[in-house]
Amino acid sequence: MGVDRRWSELPEAKQAAAVGDFGTLLRVARTAARLTLSEAGLRCGYSAATLSRIERGRQRLTDVTVLRRLAAVFDIPPELFGLADIDGPAFHRTGTPIDRVPGEALRREGGDDPVRRREVLGGLAGLVGSALTGNPPALAAPPPSVVTSLEDVLLGGGATPAGPVDPIRLRTALTAAWSDFRACRYAKLSARLPQLVTAASAGHTAAADDERATAATTLTQAYHLTIQVLVKLHEDAMAWSAMDRATQAARDADDPLLSAETARVSAIVLRRTHHGERAQRTLIRAAQDLDEATGLRSAGQVATYGRLLATAAYTAAIGDRRDTAWDLLGEAAEAGRRSGAGDGFAGVDVALYRISVARVLGDFGAAVQYARALRPDQLGSVERRARYWEDYALALHGRGAYAESFRALQSAEQIAPQEVRYRPWAQQLSVALLDADRRRALPGLRSFAAHLGTPT
Template identity: 30%
Template sequence: MDLSADLSTGERIKVLRESRGLSRAVLAQLCNRGPDWLKKIESGERDLTNHGLLLRLAAALQIHDLSVITGHDDGPAATVPLGRLNHPGMPGIWSAVMQRTMVPRSASAFDPSIIQGRVDQSWNLWHTSQHNRTEVSALLPDLIRDAEAAVRALDGAGRRAALVALSDVYRLTGQATAYVAPAELAWVVADRALSAAQDADQPAAIAAAAWNMGNILRETSYPEEALRVVNEAADLLRPHLDGSPDDWRGIYGALQLHAAVTAAREGREGDAWRYWGKGDQVAKSLPANYVHPSTVFGRANVDFHEISVATDLWKSAKALGLADDIDPDIMPSVERRARLWVEVARGHLQRGERTAALKIMQMAQEIGAETVSYTPSARHVTAELWRTAPRAMRKEAGELAEKVGVSTG
């Protein structure tokens, strides 16, 4: 993009933000700041002289050279690191996804129910292990190859069942490789999950794959497309809900919560609470102890999302008040419990309560080490705590940063 030399730093940031379809609230959140801070930067009311914040803005805007933002190119280029996080499980998953064979195998070697059982067990591992990425990533290459082979080898009802299992495998792959997969793999995985579900012609599988696609769209700064996909999936599933299995209503509720978080991150408060309310009504229609096997939708997850929505809307007092009334142990997902405490820590940080935020983040890391290490919002909170912690807490903040893998250099 050619930017006029007459533009100020704030004006450049605004142009770049709008060209990427980012709202002010979303870009500010990626920098661990509030939307008012960014508004003042863009309007020129506040100067941006902090080099660390400049780097964060550049990375969030996917700008490789700081001079694009500052307009000053009279010195050496200031390169911005844009690389994704690394995980040792990626090469095996990449090989299974991107180098799939076209050679069919004997149909007698595959029972779709067995493959589906392996997928279900892997989803359970994802939600119960402290090291879920590492353990699930070790299982995925064989699961991907076997589910692909089953689809090619079978026909009729067996093939449709295998397609549902394959869609589930790719949804799990999307979860396990989030924030570590190259963009091309993330999109291939999301598309294959949706295509397999559509080929199976199974509404609940299509809705679940759309929920997964919505995650990719939201995290790559396409919030309107994310909302469109999950709303279309909800419309597709709604006519089938009367008399349907609980899991069909569970994924319908998960779509509503997904939309609530997407709207909240865009600063659309009314829409966010409207979607959350729909999810709340779905949870009330299900058994009190119901939990969806992959999205963990249920009463506890609805309550957890209420905190997330409040935090994303910068309603920290409301978020922390809600957190006081929640028993986190009722959530069977270790991954979701860890993310809850990250949201609570974000709420404390928004209020300038750094000591409380540090203690909460330490607890989140103990509950779900890999969830914290591989979730951008958790890493942002950790980095901010290391940078701003009170002198008495610097050692603890540094130890947390080291465990999470956040550079303190």
């Protein structure tokens, strides 16, 4: 195809190659070639649905002949598929690395061990009908369906709106979509988000000069939501594409607060794609720029400043920079005190970050203590309460308090069932609890795990 192979130097491609995640490699290569799933399927002889399953790790790639054909069709360097030494010492025949540290992934960002995640959500799903591949009772179609549609939109392949975009209706739809996100209604959100991004992009393109900044603001906020959803679904390569689009749109908006939030969500993508140092610099620079541009004179400006610092604190914790993490969180707490009540960044937000920071630093006892000092009903949205129960459940597991960890996991499922069904951390935690509960001392764990699509 004559595709520029610079995509293979992207961190997500290198990481995927390192862990034998061939599906992600295939996705990145296809995205670089600007092919839809249907177009790519025609080239390699698979249906779009089959190719999607391969890319998401639900259909494992272990056959050398198939790997060689895909490498040739998509111009993938053979060594990235391990074809030079497919049976060598670095990998099992399944492509799974053999040097993982058990339990380490639970300590980091939502338990994101991509190989283990794909085992739980992909290869093992057929045993019990996982929510990500089946049709779970009382829930709509699973949100990974949104990724293919968003992929087409981000690559310019989405359907163009039939008529002019009404900016008022568009902003109303965007507000409703954000409400779905904060309520963890991911299945409902998946139905509206691709059309929303397409409409926002069309509105920005067609906007007159005096309306361009407003249209750019709407488009940037739509990309912010897209990034948040893709991060939730651990679609980091697609989140990177949305990050680039958000940055471009934010320049047209010329709003210091919007630029600061764009930097914050971009830093999350950078961190998740193993650019921790760059993420940290992005956050600190954005906080400094916001201070210089606004003087932090309004509650909203101070709140955004505090949110940047708190995200930087969590990023430092991910990098195991303990002192930096706590210093930044202390500064964020001061900003929270200054920002006031309402929807601004306040003490309760700092308290939630404090649990997260302690957990990823491995201070599970402190994380549990912080969690017990915070009432989840103080948190303003279902999404934030779900984050509370996630951190609490993982910290309790780290302490060896398995019964309490299971109860926290159940609490998360009660308030945000789609957060638990559709995100890897809950499945990974249920696997870890099943492994720890060899005497079957936790009543209901196995039926709960089966409900999530975890083999029992």
